[in-house]
Amino acid sequence: MSQSMNHTNERTTNDQIHISSHALSYAVESHLPSFKLECDPKLQQQQQDGTVLVKELFKLIENDFRKNNKDYKKPLRFDYWYIDQQGDLICFVKQVELFVYFCDISHYPGKINDCEIKPLLPKKLPPQYSIIIKFVNNNLSVQDIKEELTTSYSSIYIIEELNGSKSNKNRHVRVDMKSKEDYNKIMNGSVVITHGQCFNVNEFLQVPKLLLCSRCNGPGHIKKICKSPMEICRRYGKNRRDGEDHTECVVKCHYCQGERISTNYQYPVLADYRFKLVTEL
Known part of the structure; x- marks a missing residue:
């Protein structure tokens, strides 16, 4: 009974999460490097x-x-x-x-x-010029892929493995292209053929940025409109302006009391907010 009520309350809280237009704009805003x-x-x-x-x-x-x-x-x-x-x-x-x-x-x-x-030159192009080749066999090196694709697409800027995508058998490969014509050609075909094998391609979607308040550490708003009466230490939850050294205080989330800072994405409130943000996008 108690577990059922807790689950219902948690779902209700998730459903009540509000994603502001400012948070949506910040999530997809891309600052180009110099x-x-x-x-x-x-x-x-x-x-x-x-x-x-x-x-x-x-x-x-x-x-x-x-x-x-x-x-x-x-x-x-x-x-x-x-x-x-x-x-x-x-x-x-x-x-x-x-x-x-x-x-x-x-x-x-x-x-x-x-x-x-x-x-x-910068190391990478913006996401609008990037594609992902999905589930490329590990026995195909990035150099092998680049040499073959370059014969058909001269505007290739970089080819690299996508961090965190590698398994025992395959991984994803990111390709940046300087020509929008080449980019559209690949995306419209939905596949890339290299070394006699056919691989699906998708557009590269950048991970959305999470807007966090520098005053209360909460998601979805900025310090200027924050309603918190004080600046809260993200390590322990005390007043950050109380004169103590907050680089040495005990790490204890002031929301859930867990052993992590309050801006850690593992915190359930931030995880739920991020899920709702991605859904809105």
């Missing part, structure tokens, strides 16, 4: 040298970029850039199309004015 342009000679003056180089770079690539991205109507620009301590240019963009374009080393001029540039 890329670096090594400069020779090194840039010295932040505004003058950097501005001249950035303007000239976009002037040189604009026609080719527009040709390859005919539906892109926005002006070409970096969202943010700065010159680091070594005198190189660090660049950030939010537009996926522009980011992927800059992930192709052939799209860079070797020299801008009198400055030679060497791009250091």
Whole structure:
């Protein structure tokens, strides 16, 4: 009887979980990494040298970029850039199309004015350009797959095993492609044939991020709208501003009293919230 009531109460609590629009937006928001342009000679003056180089770079690539991205109507620009301590240019963009374009080393001029540039490219492309080849036999190496697929799809950026997917017989393989045409071709076919074997493919779905409040450690909202009367230590649950050293306090979840911090995803409330979030997405 008691166990039945507890189970019913738990289900009721799960059904009452509210997923805010802010939490949904945060879950799928993807921040693109920066890329670096090594400069020779090194840039010295932040505004003058950097501005001249950035303007000239976009002037040189604009026609080719527009040709390859005919539906892109926005002006070409970096969202943010700065010159680091070594005198190189660090660049950030939010537009996926522009980011992927800059992930192709052939799209860079070797020299801008009198400055030679060497791009250091990101390791991976955004999820929108990634596919998963499912259950690939362990006897097929990543290099073997890459060599065969490259003959049909020249825009392959990386091929790597998907972390945590390997079993005794097979694993999943992630493939990033610079060309949306190649990506759509594979996805529309739903399969990849390599070394005489046929494997199913799926789009790569990034793990949704969980929005956690930095004041109360609860899910689904931010500190600005939190109703907690104090900042709560995620290790023990006491007031974080009480003057004690909260890097040394006993680890004890202030929700379930278990031996884990309150933001651990094993905590049932966070697990239930994450399940509901994925369902909403």
